Amino acid sequence: MTVEKILLGFDPEPRNILPALKKISASFGFVDEENAQKMADYFDISISRIFETATFYDLVKTKKRAPLEIQVCSGANCATKDAYRVIREIERQLKIKAGDQFNPKIRLEIVSCLGQCGNGPVVIINETAFLRVTPRKIYDILKNYL
Numbered sequence: 001m002t003v004e005k006i007l008l009g010f011d012p013e014p015r016n017i018l019p020a021l022k023k024i025s026a027s028f029g030f031v032d033e034e035n036a037q038k039m040a041d042y043f044d045i046s047i048s049r050i051f052e053t054a055t056f057y058d059l060v061k062t063k064k065r066a067p068l069e070i071q072v073c074s075g076a077n078c079a080t081k082d083a084y085r086v087i088r089e090i091e092r093q094l095k096i097k098a099g100d101q102f103n104p105k106i107r108l109e110i111v112s113c114l115g116q117c118g119n120g121p122v123v124i125i126n127e128t129a130f131l132r133v134t135p136r137k138i139y140d141i142l143k144n145y146l
């Protein structure tokens with residue numbers, strides 16, 4: 001599947017920018033500058049608007065994926081259920097810092113609501129969701145990925 005083929009599945013209207021971004025991100029792992037420019041040409045808008053839209057949504061990636069991608073929800077519901085203790089425990093066990101963009105192997109991101117508020121804290125590892133995560137569960141979850 002090429003970017004051009006994906007774009008042809010959408011009418012070039014503003015309401016289709018986000019769905020197209022999501023599909024390209026899911027298909028290629030992220031939306032790089034070249035593909036963002038193709039989108040900008042297709043939708044007849046600036047590339048900066050494409051990236052503005054892309055960076056607003058956590059599900060659209062603008063950087064190449066790391067082999068281990070971890071997202072932890074810090075939305076209000078998860079935050080009140082110790083999401084930040086979960087984040088600190090992941091940082092401690094993996095010896096990384098949330099938001100570090102320079103680790104080529106592991107990326108830990110703190111993201112906004114993932115739509116599973118009743119089951120928080122929510123952790124997503126390489127697109128697999130873990131619900132009601134506690135700091136004590138982190139070791140058992142992470143050992144399957146290391």
Ligand code: FES
Pocket residue numbers: 073074075076077078079112113114115116117118120121122
């Ligand atoms: S607040 Fe965490 S899933 Fe909604």
